[in-house]
Amino acid sequence: MFPAHKIPTSGNPLIDQQHGRLTELIRHAALAARDTDDAAPFQQALSEFRRALAHHFAVEKVIFSGAGFDAASGHDQAHTIILGHLDADLAAARDLSTVQARHRMLEKLERILLDHEMLEDAAYWDAVRAHSCRPTLKWTELMVIGIDWVDSHHRHMVDLLNQLSWAAQAEDAAACARLLRDFLDLARRHFAAEERYLEAQGKTPSHHRADHARMLSELDQLAAAADFGPRILVEHYLRFWVMEHILGIDRQDLVE
Numbered sequence: 001m002f003p004a005h006k007i008p009t010s011g012n013p014l015i016d017q018q019h020g021r022l023t024e025l026i027r028h029a030a031l032a033a034r035d036t037d038d039a040a041p042f043q044q045a046l047s048e049f050r051r052a053l054a055h056h057f058a059v060e061k062v063i064f065s066g067a068g069f070d071a072a073s074g075h076d077q078a079h080t081i082i083l084g085h086l087d088a089d090l091a092a093a094r095d096l097s098t099v100q101a102r103h104r105m106l107e108k109l110e111r112i113l114l115d116h117e118m119l120e121d122a123a124y125w126d127a128v129r130a131h132s133c134r135p136t137l138k139w140t141e142l143m144v145i146g147i148d149w150v151d152s153h154h155r156h157m158v159d160l161l162n163q164l165s166w167a168a169q170a171e172d173a174a175a176c177a178r179l180l181r182d183f184l185d186l187a188r189r190h191f192a193a194e195e196r197y198l199e200a201q202g203k204t205p206s207h208h209r210a211d212h213a214r215m216l217s218e219l220d221q222l223a224a225a226a227d228f229g230p231r232i233l234v235e236h237y238l239r240f241w242v243m244e245h246i247l248g249i250d251r252q253d254l255v256e
Ligand SMILES: [Fe+2]
Pocket: 015, 019, 056, 060, 117, 121
């Protein structure tokens, strides 16, 4: 029965939950592999694994770069390579009609997952754990971009994030929903303003715009999934999301 090993806990419940989901999807695929009369369930299970792995890598990128790892972009490249290899394996495996061929494919999936998660990701976990223990995000000089209106929006974001964190700790669902809505409204307005600003400066904001679009769609996806409560979303994802935006993307593109 797949998988034979367990991925150790990372200390971030969101990452751990996704590792659990990926493990479960391999197990589903192993069950679907037994049905050799109909290839559709097995193919479907493989596509679902591929989708979940891409989503997991996107979430992990936000958390690792938000936690301040300069090496995170190299790690993101490792994710791209893994997805590329997986796509090549899936495309090359034309004949998955036998149980043996299917099990060879499942072994590959399991190896991809375990090699990456245990050897490459584990290096980041201690620092992610240290960040996740702090319930509030402190504004520091490092976050100052040097453009007044941008800094004021960012401070407002950090402030809303902390209010959300307190509401989540108090288990005040109504306040969480209202604050999350306010946060997303602010993020959308702020992103649009930054893109107009970059354009007015004669810079091409396409790369920055794509980063904003990616960040919003991932956040929408996670906020819409009812798999975990607002506390996990705020303390184990949103704080990294805010840091990735300010310390990573903006510091790189907005500061002269
Ligand atoms: Fe992972």
